[in-house]
Amino acid sequence: MAGHGVLTAQTVEDCIVEQGWERYTAEEHAIWRVLFERQQKTLKSHVCQEFLDGLVALGIGPEGVPKFERMNERLRALTGWEVVAVPGLVPGRPFFQMLASRRFPAGTFIRSRAQLDYLEEPDIFHDIFGHVPLLTNPAYADYMQEYGRIGLDAIEHKGVKFLSRLNWYTIEFGLIRKPQGIRIYGAGIVSSFGEAQYVTGDPSANQLAFDLDRVLRTGYYIDDFQATYFVIDRFEDLFELLKETDFIAKFDELRALPAHTPFEILPEDDVIRVGTGQFWRDFPATKAKLK
Numbered sequence: 001m002a003g004h005g006v007l008t009a010q011t012v013e014d015c016i017v018e019q020g021w022e023r024y025t026a027e028e029h030a031i032w033r034v035l036f037e038r039q040q041k042t043l044k045s046h047v048c049q050e051f052l053d054g055l056v057a058l059g060i061g062p063e064g065v066p067k068f069e070r071m072n073e074r075l076r077a078l079t080g081w082e083v084v085a086v087p088g089l090v091p092g093r094p095f096f097q098m099l100a101s102r103r104f105p106a107g108t109f110i111r112s113r114a115q116l117d118y119l120e121e122p123d124i125f126h127d128i129f130g131h132v133p134l135l136t137n138p139a140y141a142d143y144m145q146e147y148g149r150i151g152l153d154a155i156e157h158k159g160v161k162f163l164s165r166l167n168w169y170t171i172e173f174g175l176i177r178k179p180q181g182i183r184i185y186g187a188g189i190v191s192s193f194g195e196a197q198y199v200t201g202d203p204s205a206n207q208l209a210f211d212l213d214r215v216l217r218t219g220y221y222i223d224d225f226q227a228t229y230f231v232i233d234r235f236e237d238l239f240e241l242l243k244e245t246d247f248i249a250k251f252d253e254l255r256a257l258p259a260h261t262p263f264e265i266l267p268e269d270d271v272i273r274v275g276t277g278q279f280w281r282d283f284p285a286t287k288a289k290l291k
């Protein structure tokens with residue numbers, strides 16, 4: 001989630017730094033505005049209402065890089081979450097501990113103008129604009145905390161790979177079905193100009209109804225748009241699923257089974273849309289390892 005190098009620190013407190021808001025330059029605030037306005041236009045009616053409500057509730061707007069302190073006053077009052085600044089990728093254990101205690105780690109650096117469209121490591125625009133608005137939603141806020149708690153179990157019980165897939169297909173690239181149609185909620189789509197356009201305007205990708213085991217068994221490639229998106233109906237469903245699942249037993253069970261690629265549709269899938277596959281037709285031979 002948060003980017004810029006990997007920290008070696010092992011405790012939560014070692015990972016947290018000051019945001020240093022006064023150090024952002026006029027150019028950095030201007031880049032925030034460009035990113036914000038462009039995404040606002042692209043996402044329009046395609047993003048879920050909970051996300052838009054979250055932006056308003058937290059006062060996240062185009063004016064410039066948000067000040068964590070001010071945003072946190074509102075966020076704490078709504079769901080008890082807060083954003084903490086970190087200087088790089090937080091290692092697994094403190095990362096999950098932060099989520100389990102309702103602290104969301106966010107990078108403080110912002111991409112340059114040359115990197116508006118593609119960024120290897122998540123920056124403050126991804127972390128704040130992408131992830132934080134939904135933390136104002138009580139059900140989503142509970143889900144993220146529970147995800148952190150299970151993450152700590154996953155470290156002890158060889159399950160981190162499975163939780164990474166859950167993170168990928170919900171928190172980063174999730175879609176939600178609303179009466180008005182399919183809407184975006186995943187931070188990786190919300191904060192990406194290219195993938196937001198792909199999701200809203202390109203028929204290539206499959207859309208499958210979310211199924212926990214299916215998602216935990218489906219690998220992903222980190223360097224391209226998704227071939228399959230999983231669609232939930234309610235944030236409450238995600239939280240309840242985590243609550244009622246014995247993940248330690250599930251990790252044991254899943255380790256013995258092969259992973260699916262993101263290109264497959266299985267006979268038991270609840271298919272919402274079969275993609276044309278056009279976008280990723282030439283994909284498999286050239287790409288990196290399946291996660």
Ligand SMILES: [Fe+2]
Pocket residue numbers: 001002122126127130131172187188
């Ligand atoms: Fe992220």
